[in-house]
Amino acid sequence: MSFFANVRRIFSFSSLSFFFVLLTLFCIPLFYLPFLRSTWDLPKEVLLYTSLSIIFVLTLFEIVKTKKIQQKRTxxxxxxxxxxxxxxxxxxxxxxxxxxxxxxxxxxxxxxxxxxxxxxWAWILIQKIESEKLFRRAVFVFLLSGVFASLFFLSFEFFNLFGTQVFNPVAKLNSVFGIYIVTLFTLSLGTLVSKTKNNMALVLLSLVCAVLTLISIFRLDFQILWGLLAFGMALLFLLAMAFWGAVRKSVLACTFVLFLFSLSHLLLPNILSFGRALPSEINxxxxxxxxxxxxxxxxxxxxxxxxxxxxxxxxxxxxxxxxELNQNSYFWSLRxxxxxxxxxxxxxxxxxxxxxxxxxxxxxxxxxxxxxxxxxxxxxxxxxxxxxxxxxxxxxxxxxxxxxxxxxxxxxxxxxxxxxxxxxxxxxxxxxxxxxxxxxxxxxxxxxHEKNFEISPQYIFVVSFFFLLLSAATVVGGVMWGKIILAESLVFEGQKENSRALPLLNEALQLRPNSSEYLLLISQNLFTQSLSLASTNPNRSAELLSSAIEFARRARELDPSNVRVFDLLSAAYLQTLPYTNEVSLQQSLVYATDAVIRAIQLEPTNPIFHAELGLIQEFSHQFDQAQKSYEASIALKSDYSQAYFDLARLYEKQNNIDMAIRTYEQYRVVDSGNSDVLYELGRLYYNRKHEGDDKKAEKLWIGAVQIDPSSSNALYSLGLLYERRGENILAKQYLQRVKALNPDNKDLDKKLNKL
Structure with missing residues (x-):
């Protein structure tokens, strides 16, 4: 075969297609972009789309060149x-x-x-791998990718060469990465078990891959991985025993030893431990x-x-x-x-x-x-x-x-x-x-199956149509994915730099104007800024709050089933009530009520929404309904302190001090370590002035100070209590502690001078 014939064979459309198949096999597990929110997954999806588009275009060129379609059917x-x-x-x-x-x-x-x-992708693999030789090349590249993934993880584990918080290039969760590693190890060991006369490169690669992935399994040290490894070794051992004449006995012995070791690790996890502490995974x-x-x-x-x-x-x-999730003190509010x-x-x-x-x-x-x-x-x-x-x-x-x-x-x-x-x-x-x-x-x-075409107007028309269609889809898809990548990078940058978050989010929204997710992020940013300026610049705070509501409404139109939208809307409407004049107050209350009721419909077991509904009803002087809403919130989460505070405040507003005290006492049964509850309960006893109430108040406030030594309210209240009793030395001691916490308080200076 002449040199030019070899060149034509190497650079044929079929060869190029297979090259991109190999490139995809190698790159997908390794490709990640640290400047995106979805560091691991979105880049891989874009890469797979790009590779498949190129492969399909090359396949179309091959059909045009050969005038035939070859297809494998399974x-x-x-x-x-x-x-x-x-x-x-x-x-x-x-x-x-x-x-x-x-x-x-x-x-x-x-x-x-x-x-x-x-x-x-699965269909393309079946079509493009046309022989056992090409199959082994694909396997080689697949294992080679696993070797690099393992090296990445181990280099981070032992040397932190990359200086990032990316533990591995495959997945955000190390447990998911571990499943990938166990699978690679099983495939590598299986390749070594077989007596197949593979080329030496594949054998050596399998050996290297097996060693690196096994070390990675030891470093990850998840129970789920040892269970999978035991299962994989058992299957591999049974397969080898069934085909005894085709296996290497030394590798088979290693397989059996690993099976026993994996079982031992499952049974004795605390004794046989080789990994280190990895980030917690919440599922x-x-x-x-x-x-x-x-x-x-x-x-x-x-x-x-x-x-x-x-x-x-x-x-x-x-x-x-x-x-039942509400009873989890740490993760009950997660979605x-x-x-x-x-x-x-x-x-x-x-x-x-x-x-x-x-x-x-x-x-x-x-x-x-x-x-x-x-x-x-x-x-x-x-x-x-x-x-x-x-x-x-x-x-x-x-x-x-x-x-x-x-x-x-x-x-x-x-x-x-x-x-x-x-x-x-x-x-x-x-x-x-x-x-x-x-x-x-x-x-x-x-x-x-193979179908040949003859040159005809119909053939030219069909080929041209599919070529234009595929080219247009590739270009449009490329532009779309480019916008998504750019927008996601802007959002990621905005989340890193709070000072630039809003303009960056707006730039991202211009690239994807129909993204309810971006609208919600902008609304949350504006709402947070509004809260931070509420006391120092109320006018600017009101403007930001209005903008936050506007963006949230736009998100609601695009995604009416998203509870996060109504969660934000209800909180924002509640925040607007102090700024609303009497003319538009009723309309604002209607908006707030609609938002929180919709939130309850979408997430009925969330106690926060029931408490927010109670606040709106209380603001509307619907005290009976507000009481029921607060009680519903407490019924959903027995240790939800905000609902107890709101219910006790409602009773106090109605001069029902006994019920307010009873509400706080009920909460103390659930959580006796809340200093704010102890202070409020002591205040109610102190103001009620029944026999023995001042001693109860004293005990509660002392308890609050023991829990939180910087509780100015409890310290100041103790100072007033002792002053009223005439115990000026004690009163002065507590007020001096308040002064240390609030050095600019002039009223405290007067009080201390008086004592």
Missing amino acids: VLDKPFFLLLVAGFFSTMLSKNISLSFWGLGDTFVLHFFALFLFVA LNREMSQTIVETVLQNSTKNFLLGSGPGTFVYDFSLFRPI FDAPWSSLYAWVCEFGFFGTVSFLLILLLVFGSVLSAVLHIRSTVWKRVRFAFEKISAGDSSLEYFVFMIGWILLTVGICIAIYNFALWFVWWTLLAFVVLGLSYIQPSLVKE
Whole structure:
């Protein structure tokens, strides 16, 4: 073959397409952008979109050049199509179509566009990997990417070479990264177990990958990872035992030792510990996730069949938020974007049709392997059984079944963790590898079809149309993703620099004017500024508050099911009441009431909204309704101090001091360490002046000072109490402590001089 013929072969459209396949395999796990809110996921999604666009364009050029279409058809083609159809209808009927289609900006939730990219990627892999030689190249690049990911993590762990808080390039959560690492280790060890005559480069790479990933597992040291590792080693050991003639016995022995060690680590986690403290990961627990998912599916026929919509679990969480969460002192006010695992998210968001389509993919893949093992007699599977018999005799195809084990591990991971973009990408990649591997064992599992075209006006028209369509889609998509990346970088910069946050957020909004998320961020920023200026510059504070409400209203129009919008609106309307004149007061109260009632409808178990409704009703002199709202808030969260304060204040306003005292005493049963409650309760006893009340007040105020030595109110009250008793020395001591805390208070100087 001449030099120019070699050049034409190397730089053919087919070769270029495969090059971009390899480049994508290598880069997706490693690519991240630290100047975005979604540091790990959004960059990978943009990269996958870009790569697929280039591959499709090159494929179209190849079709034009060769005048033929070559396509591989597999048993998964129809389930892929059904899955996309189910996902599309779930998206179109979602609570938030934009969110279901594009996802969130600050964190990854599985959305329709990402699902489309994953399915397209798996299909492209099956089409572009045309031989076992190319398959091994793809495996080499895939493992090489894992080596670099492990090196990144270990360099941060031991040397902190990059000087950032990015622990790894794959995922924000180290537990998710750990699942990726366990899968890579299993694949590497499986490659070493097989006696396949691979080139030395792949063997050495597998060895390096196995060593680095095993060290990473020890450093991560999550129980969930040891469980997965034990499961993976067990599967690998069983596979090797079934095909005894095709394995390296020394590596098999290592597999068995690792299986025993993983089990020991699971049983004795405190004795066998090798990792270090990593950042805490806060997730919704399994019980609450299951409760929410079941409630969502039972809520309506649409939810059961199509789910609530991809990526919309955050809405379901608010609507069906378990009341038990209110008893958690640390995380009760958090809103979770995702449930305990991706399985719960999938069932909740995609419903019956989406789940059945997904399960169909799983069943067909498992059936492709298990039917041969179980000796099911059908034309295709019978041939696969013979392939198994050939493997057990020492055939080189054992390595392909290793990818089945890796894919099974990731499938199990779907049930116990919430996946990010990279892990879903790896899952779909291994799915394609499994299909390709089985096809090399039994070629009839993948059918190749070829269609030739003749030069004709119809051919030219069709090719031109698809070329223009694909080019336009690529350009439009590129511009759109460019705007998203730029806007997200501006938002990230604004969150880092508070002084420049507002202008940067406005720039981001100009790039994405229909983003309810950006409108809400601007509204929150304006509201925060308004609160900070409320005492020093009330006029400017009122202007900022008005602007905050305007942006929140715009967000409400775009996203009427988002409880955060109404949370902000209700708080902002409450803040406007002191600035409102009597003419427009009633209208402001109506706006505030509507906002907080809508918030309660969207998140009925949140005690904050019930307390805010009570404030509005109290301001409207609807005292009975206000009392009921405060009591409802306390019923939802028995230690919600603000509701107790509001209810006690309401009783005091009605001169019902005894009920106010009773309210604070009820709270003391729940939380006896709140210095503000002790002060307020002491004040009520002191002002009531029943027999023994001053001693009760004294005891309470002393308790408040012991809890909070800087409590000026309690210290000052003790000074007044002792002054009234004539114990001037004690009174002076407490007032001097108040003076130390408030050196500019002239009234204290007069009081001290008098004493």
